Amino acid sequence: MSFSNPLNILLIPPILYLVFRLIVPHPLKQTPAASTYSEQVYNWLPSKHPDIICQRRYTATELLEYDGTGLKKGGQRILLAILRVGPDGKWGERTVFDVTAGKSFYGPDGVYGNFAGRDASRGMAKQSFELDMLRPTDQPLDTLSDLTKAEIENMRGWHEHFERKYIVCGELVEDGEA
Template sequence: MAPSFNLGAPVNTALLLYILYSVQKILLPSTSKPSKVPNEFRQGYSWLPKTHPPTVVYQIYTPKTLAPFNGENGGRILLAIQGTVFDVTAGRNFYGPNGMYGNFAGRDASRGMAKQSFDVEMLTPIDQPLDKLDDLKPDEIENMKGWYDHFANKYIICGKLVENDAI
């Protein structure tokens, strides 16, 4: 004999009322508007961000126009590898002033990354043509490509580096 549904049982009545209430909330949600826009949840979740992240626009840079993006005075930090410009501002501790890689900020870091050298001699002066990197050894080229992949997977690509007279 199959069990029958008995509405007289208090548990069945309570379950039926709960199901009807749930269905009513789904089909007929409340239309009243809150008196103010919620901006945070008591356990710390923020409904609205404190500030909007800065908008990044893809641009064409030259060594001269890239140079000011060295992170000084809290500004953005950009660097280039193989002609691609990355916004590394999120890594300010590494690429900003006084950071381990700070000399690459606002510059083409290709040669330095390829040779694993932070020396100033690795940087082409901003008033000279871009470094063609013709004299790099195969293992140095692979090293530079490894850095490029690291940056491409971690930071925003925000531009292309071209010769000073190209713009």
């Protein structure tokens, strides 16, 4: 090896470092014994696991508890329901979605905030966010029998959008069915 070439001189330190690391491994790359447990080794564990919401059946009154107003206090999630319509046009259950991830839209100050904790089927079908689209929670679920085919198709599209974007966490049922 000739030391007259400056490139050779520049390569000496990296080569020496690599040889040193082959002889003396880096202390952080050594793995502890499998049977050893310490807080330092498993420091990736969260201090508290996030709250989860279980799959269940909700009545309109129960669903109203999840309108997002508890989020400011560090509490409840935001849920809403939409009627599922199959590709064949047959109506299914009213799916309850956890839309907490979209709290800027569905929270109390969001543009769709009036749908939080409610059955949003009629409003989504008619593309209306007016309060008269919401059925009072002390009445039976909206039959939606007056919707046009275009409105039903619109509601189906919203349901598909929600299925791709949010967690399905239950089904909205009449009082007494929960």
